[in-house]
Amino acid sequence: xxxxxxxxxxxxSEARLGISSKLGYGLLYAVLIVVxxxxxxxxxxxxxxxxxxxxxxxxxxxxxxxxxPRWENYEKVxxxxxxxxxxFNSVWITVAATAITVIxxxxxxxxxxxxxxxxxxxxxxLFMVAMMIPVHSTLIPLFSLFNKVGLTDHPLxxxxxxxxxNMPITIMILLGFYYALPREVEEAAxxxxxxxxxxxxxxxxxxxxxxxxxTAIINMIYNWNEFIFVNTFISSDAYKTxxxxxxxxxxxxxxxxxxxxxxxMISILPILITFLFLxxxxxxxxxxxxxKG
Amino acid sequence: MDKVLSNKKIIALYVLPSLLLILxxxxxxxxxxxxxxxxxxxxxxxMTFVGLDNYLALFKDTTFWNSAWHSLLLAVFSGISLxxxxxxxxxxxxxxxxxxxxxKIYLIxxxxxxxxxxxxxxxxxxxxxxxxxxVLESLGFANPPAWLAESSLVLFALFIPILWQYAGFYxxxxxxxxxxxxxxxxxxxxxxxxxxxxxAWKIKLPLVMEVIKVTIVxxxxxxxxxFDLIFVMTDGGPNGASxxxxxxxxxxxxxxxxFGYGSAIGFFLLVICLAVTWVIRKLTASKDTIQYx
Numbered sequence: 001x002x003x004x005x006x007x008x009x010x011x012x013s014e015a016r017l018g019i020s021s022k023l024g025y026g027l028l029y030a031v032l033i034v035v036x037x038x039x040x041x042x043x044x045x046x047x048x049x050x051x052x053x054x055x056x057x058x059x060x061x062x063x064x065x066x067x068x069p070r071w072e073n074y075e076k077v078x079x080x081x082x083x084x085x086x087x088f089n090s091v092w093i094t095v096a097a098t099a100i101t102v103i104x105x106x107x108x109x110x111x112x113x114x115x116x117x118x119x120x121x122x123x124x125x126l127f128m129v130a131m132m133i134p135v136h137s138t139l140i141p142l143f144s145l146f147n148k149v150g151l152t153d154h155p156l157x158x159x160x161x162x163x164x165x166n167m168p169i170t171i172m173i174l175l176g177f178y179y180a181l182p183r184e185v186e187e188a189a190x191x192x193x194x195x196x197x198x199x200x201x202x203x204x205x206x207x208x209x210x211x212x213x214x215t216a217i218i219n220m221i222y223n224w225n226e227f228i229f230v231n232t233f234i235s236s237d238a239y240k241t242x243x244x245x246x247x248x249x250x251x252x253x254x255x256x257x258x259x260x261x262x263x264x265m266i267s268i269l270p271i272l273i274t275f276l277f278l279x280x281x282x283x284x285x286x287x288x289x290x291x292k293g
Numbered sequence: 294m295d296k297v298l299s300n301k302k303i304i305a306l307y308v309l310p311s312l313l314l315i316l317x318x319x320x321x322x323x324x325x326x327x328x329x330x331x332x333x334x335x336x337x338x339x340m341t342f343v344g345l346d347n348y349l350a351l352f353k354d355t356t357f358w359n360s361a362w363h364s365l366l367l368a369v370f371s372g373i374s375l376x377x378x379x380x381x382x383x384x385x386x387x388x389x390x391x392x393x394x395x396x397k398i399y400l401i402x403x404x405x406x407x408x409x410x411x412x413x414x415x416x417x418x419x420x421x422x423x424x425x426x427x428v429l430e431s432l433g434f435a436n437p438p439a440w441l442a443e444s445s446l447v448l449f450a451l452f453i454p455i456l457w458q459y460a461g462f463y464x465x466x467x468x469x470x471x472x473x474x475x476x477x478x479x480x481x482x483x484x485x486x487x488x489x490x491x492x493a494w495k496i497k498l499p500l501v502m503e504v505i506k507v508t509i510v511x512x513x514x515x516x517x518x519x520f521d522l523i524f525v526m527t528d529g530g531p532n533g534a535s536x537x538x539x540x541x542x543x544x545x546x547x548x549x550x551x552f553g554y555g556s557a558i559g560f561f562l563l564v565i566c567l568a569v570t571w572v573i574r575k576l577t578a579s580k581d582t583i584q585y586x
Contacts, residue, residue: 024489028384035381036398039460043401045424046413061431062424104314107307115307116299123308130319132570134518136539137563140546140556141325142318144336164318167311196303225406227521232547243408247525250412257416264412268405275404279397286400286462287469 050074050261057257073262077249081259082237083266086245090224093155093241097162098219102212104163105170110200112171113178114186124171131168135228143232157233158241162223170215173288177211217278218285224271242267323563329556336552347557356533357558360541361565363448367537368516370452371459375508378460382467383493396468400461407458407521414454415441415526441527444534451523451535458522459515463508470504471497506577513573514566538562 049057050073051066077083111117112124142161143152151157181204189199205212227243234240240248246267253259275282330347332340351357381399385392402410417423420439429437440450474497482492498505520539523529529536529544536544539562546555 025389028387028389031381031384032389032395035460036395039399039402039457042413042417042424042457045417049416058422062427104311108311111304111307114298115304116295117301117304123312126312126320127315130315132514132567133319133323134539134562134566136518136520136542137326137559137566138319138322139543140329140336140552140559141322144329144552145317145322145325160314161318164314167315190297196297196300200307221404225404225408227406227408228524228543243406246412247408257422260412260416264409268409271404272401275397275401282404283397283400283465286403287465 046261046264049257050265051258052261053258054256070258073258074266077259077263078266081249081253081263082245083242083249083263085237086240086242087266089155089239089245090241090243093158093162094220094223097159097166097223098216100159101163101166101170101219102216105167105174105215106205106208106212107200108167109171109174109178110204113175114183114204115196127168127171130165131172135165139228139232142229146233152233153235153239155234155239158226158229161229161233162219162226166219166222169289170219173215173218173285174208174211176288177208181207214281214285214288217274217281218289220274221271221282323560326556326560326563329553330560332553334553335550336546337550340553343553347554348561350554351557351561356536357538357541359533360529360536360538363535364517364519364537364539366448367452367455367519368513371455371512371516372509374456374459375463375505375512377456378463379467379505381460382464382471383497385464385468386471387489392468396461396465398461399464402458402460403462405458408525410454410458411522411525418450442531444531447527447531447535451526454522454526455516455519459512463512466504466508467501470501474500506573509577510570510573514570517566517569518562538565 045062048063048066051069051071052060053070053073056064056066108123108127112120142157146152146154146157151160185203186199189203194203225243226241227247230241230244231247234244237245237248246263249263250260329340331342331344333343333346334340385395389395417425418440420426420437420442425440426437438446440446478496478500479492482496487495518539519537520543523535523537524540524543527535529540538558542555542558542562545551545558549555
C-alpha cells in the first residue's frame with residue numbers, strides 16, 4: 001500500500017521534469033565530452049605531428065591531418081637515434097623486474113596470510129610503511145651504495161630498485177586476494193601430506209593468476225615509465241631505457257619536430273596498445289593500487 | 294597442520310629475500326640519508342663530519358625555502374583540483390551511458406611516462422610553433438607569452454600538464470567510491486523531494502568522505518615530492534622560479550656534487566612527507582564512521 005503511493009508520486013514528478021531532465025542530461029554529457037576531448041587532444045596532436053615534417057608542422061593548422069604521412073620519421077629515429085637499443089632495454093628490464101616482484105611478492109603474501117610465525121605482522125608493517133617513503137630520499141645513498149659494489153651503470157641496479165619499490169604495492173594488492181581465497185583445498189592437501197612448497201607452487205600460485213595479471217600490468221606500467229633511477233644510475237647508452245633515452249635524444253634534435261613526435265609515439269605506443277586490449281584489468285589495478293604515491 | 298605451516302625454514306625462504314631487499318634498498322638508505330646530511334662530502338672523496346651544519350644551513354637557505362614554497366603551491370593546486378575531479382566523477386556516476394568508456398579515456402594520460410608527457414607539453418607550450426600559442430594567435434591574441442620562460446607564469450603552466458595527467462586517476466577513484474553508494478539511498482532522497490545538488494552535497498559527499506581524505510593525502514604528498522615533469526620541462530628554471538624540493542636536492546647532489554647538503558634536503562623531504570601524511574590524517578579524522586550497507 002505504502003510503496004504503491006510512493007511510486008505514483010515518483011512517476012508524476014518524473015513526468016513533470018521530463019524536458020528539463022533531458023536538458024540536464026545533455027549538459028552532463030557535454031561536460032564529459034569536453035573533458036574527454038581535453039584528455040585526448042594533446043595525444044592526437046602528437047600523433048599528427050609525428051607524421052609531418054617541420055614545414056608542415058609550422059605552416060599548417062595544428063590539427064590538420066598529415067596528408068602524406070611521413071613514416072620515415074619513425075624509421076629515422078628507430079635506428080639512427082639508438083631508440084631501438086633503449087626500447088629493448090626497457091622491454092627486458094621491465095619484464096625481469098616485474099616477474100621477480102610478482103613472484104617474491106606472492107611468496108611473502110603467502111607466508112604472511114597462510115603460515116604461522118611470530119613477527120609476521122611486523123614484517124607486513126615494514127612492507128606497508130615503505131610505501132610512504134619518497135624515492136628521492138633514498139636516491140643519494142642508493143647511488144653511493146651501488147657505486148661501492150660496482151652496480152652503477154649496470155642494469156641490475158635498476159632491477160633491484162624497481163623490485164624493492166614496487167614490492168609494497170604488489171603485496172598490498174595480493175593481500176586482499178589471498179585473504180579471500182578459500183582454505184579448504186589447502187587444508188585437504190596438508191592432511192594428504194602435501195609439502196608447503198608443492199602446495200604453494202602447484203595449488204595456490206596458479207589459483208591467483210587473475211590477480212597476478214593485474215599486479216603484473218601495474219608493475220609493468222610503473223617500470224616502463226620510471227625515470228629518476230635510470231637517469232641517476234645509468235650513464236652508458238647501452239643500458240639506458242626509453243624514458244632517459246628519449247630525453248637525451250630529444251635534447252640533441254630539438255628542432256626536428258617530426259623526429260621528436262615519432263620518438264615520443266614509439267615510447268608510449270606499447271602502453272597504449274596494452275591499454276586497448278587490457279583496459280579493464282588496468283583500471284582494476286590502478287584502483288586497487290591507488291595508495292601508491 | 295599448524296606444524297606444517299610454521300616450518301621456519303620455509304618461512305625464511307619465502308620472506309627473507311624480499312625483506313632483505315627492502316631493508317637494503319629502502320630502509321638503510323633513509324638512515325644513510327640522515328647520516329650523510331651530517332657530513333661534508335662530494336660523493337667520491339672522504340667524508341668530513343660537520344654535525345648539524347648542513348641542516349642549519351638549510352634553514353637559512355632562501356633557495357631551499359623558495360623551492361619548498363613552490364612545492365607547497367603545487368600541493369595547494371592539487372588539493373583544489375580534487376574538487377574538479379570529484380565534480381566530473383559525480384557527473385559520470387549519474388547513470389550516464391558510456392560512463393565506463395569515459396573513465397577509460399580520462400585515464401590514458403596517467404599511464405604515460407612523465408618524460409613523454411613533459412616533452413609533449415614542451416611542444417604544446419612552444420612559444421612560436423606550439424599548439425597553444427598558435428590557437429591563441431588565430432583567436433586574435435597578439436604576442437602570447439612564452440609560458441615556461443616567465444617566472445610569474447611557469448608554475449601555473451607546469452600545473453596544467455599535472456592536472457591533465459592525474460585527472461583520470463582521481464576520477465577513477467571517486468567514481469568507484471560513488472558507485473559503491475546503494476542506489477536505494479538516492480531514490481529515497483528523491484522521493485523525499487531532494488534535488489540533484491542536495492543529493493550530491495548532503496548524501497553522496499559524506500559517504501565518500503573517507504576516500505576523499507585518502508586522495509587529499511595522495512595529492513598533497515605526491516605534489517611535495519614532484520620531480521620528473523619539472524626536471525624535464527624547466528629543470529627548475531627560469532632562475533629557480535620552478536625549483537621544487539626534489540629538484541633542488543638533485544641539483545645540489547648530482548650537479549653541484551654537494552652530497553652532504555643534498556642528503557640533508559632529502560632527509561628533510563622525507564620528514565615533511567611523513568609529517569604531512571600524519572597531520573592530514575589527524576585533521577581529517579572523524580570520530581563516527583558512516584555505515585551505508
